[in-house]
Amino acid sequence: MHDESEVAVLRLGHRPGRDERMTTHVGLTARALGADRVWVPDNAGQSRDTVADITDRFGGPFEVELTDSPQRIIRNWEGRVVHLTMYGEQVQNVESEIRDAHRRDGEPILVVVGAEKVPFDVYEEADWNVGVTNQPHSEVAGLAVFLDRLFDGRELEREWEDADRRVVPMETGKRVESADGERDGDNE
Numbered sequence: 001m002h003d004e005s006e007v008a009v010l011r012l013g014h015r016p017g018r019d020e021r022m023t024t025h026v027g028l029t030a031r032a033l034g035a036d037r038v039w040v041p042d043n044a045g046q047s048r049d050t051v052a053d054i055t056d057r058f059g060g061p062f063e064v065e066l067t068d069s070p071q072r073i074i075r076n077w078e079g080r081v082v083h084l085t086m087y088g089e090q091v092q093n094v095e096s097e098i099r100d101a102h103r104r105d106g107e108p109i110l111v112v113v114g115a116e117k118v119p120f121d122v123y124e125e126a127d128w129n130v131g132v133t134n135q136p137h138s139e140v141a142g143l144a145v146f147l148d149r150l151f152d153g154r155e156l157e158r159e160w161e162d163a164d165r166r167v168v169p170m171e172t173g174k175r176v177e178s179a180d181g182e183r184d185g186d187n188e
């Protein structure tokens with residue numbers, strides 16, 4: 001979040017067609033749950049465009065960029081690297097150490113999530129390999145739980161800047177207003 005040290009997400013790998021929604025959802029989840037930016041592979045231009053479009057409409061700040069060399073981003077990262085993997089240490093055992101590095105020591109955090117098999121170099125380069133359970137599931141679910149633990153729930157209260165529209169929370173029904181308060185749409 002923008003008043004804290006940077007948190008970035010790196011999506012490793014993207015199989016065109018098969019991974020379109022997953023890569024898009026990694027980006028949308030990174031944005032919604034408090035990260036400052038996401039890098040997606042350079043063959044995921046459609047996902048990049050979708051995340052940029054949501055940011056234009058619903059606000060930021062949030063950056064989405066393509067990368068042709070994800071491993072260079074890991075190598076050059078000036079901060080700490082967390083790789084989410086079912087084989088890693090349990091999140092509940094390392095979360096406070098990672099939070100201290102981020103909040104107390106001001107270290108930027110790069111969170112790496114995979115698609116298919118992740119090269120072993122990534123396991124070695126990471127400061128922490130972290131499992132959100134040691135069961136196989138999804139990069140989107142792992143990222144969501146990890147970011148919520150990292151920010152300790154603060155991301156749920158964040159304000160969005162430069163939004164065109166805003167959802168009005170309701171017990172029942174759907175209401176979206178333009179950011180200046182005009183009603184934009186409601187129940188379908």
Ligand code: SAM
Pocket residue numbers: 083084085086087112113114115116117118130131132133134135136137138139140142
């Ligand atoms: N089998 C692949 C491997 O060996 O790396 C992982 C495939 S999995 C479908 C895709 C990504 O989801 C992983 O790279 C990891 O980032 C994330 N993931 C899956 N289960 C996870 C878990 N229990 N904890 C944290 N991340 C997980």
